[in-house]
Amino acid sequence: NAGVTQTPKFRVLKTGQSMTLLCAQDMNHEYMYWYRQDPGMGLRLIHYSVGEGTTAKGEVPDGYNVSRLKKQNFLLGLESAAPSQTSVYFCASSIQGGETYNEQFFGPGTRLTVL
């Protein structure tokens, strides 16, 4: 099993450009998450999904959109990139959520720079 994979690993954008980050998991997990990690801020939740066809906003959703058309894939889109979106983006998945505890499995991250 590959676990959680992310593409691309690195990307440089100019302000105003758009792009899509792809996350794929082969563990048949229901829940998937997108986080951004900035120095001194830890991981902040952007959007998450509790199952195929569903999405929900996290802590910092502005400027991002997501889609979960297939259970194994979770896409993060930036329609008009801004320098404030320069960050490292992590995708994660977990078996389930709710009040039961569960482990999140993280991808290797995508380092995005917006000039």
Add this chain to the structure above:
Amino acid sequence: TQLLEQSPQFLSIQEGENLTVYCNSSSVFSSLQWYRQEPGEGPVLLVTVVTGGEVKKLKRLTFQFGDARKDSSLHITAAQPGDTGLYLCAGSSWGKFQFGAGTQVVVTP
């Protein structure tokens, strides 16, 4: 709003010394997790604690969940250079996780 406060932010120690990292919150969580992250990689789960007062040991690492399920600590005994990394705590509530900002631990030989 950072609901989980980790301290210290940075810790540099010599091999063989002990260290403790703290994770505090004003909120109650259904569970709390500790992750370790190495440069260029995603976080990897070390342990999950669920019950107030729970203590879990993982080799030289000891994790404790506060009685009120609002705080936790990670203690490393006889630290080794391989323990170097960013330690993150994360509180779980209704399927979502709130992360602390992390504690960067550096263990020098």
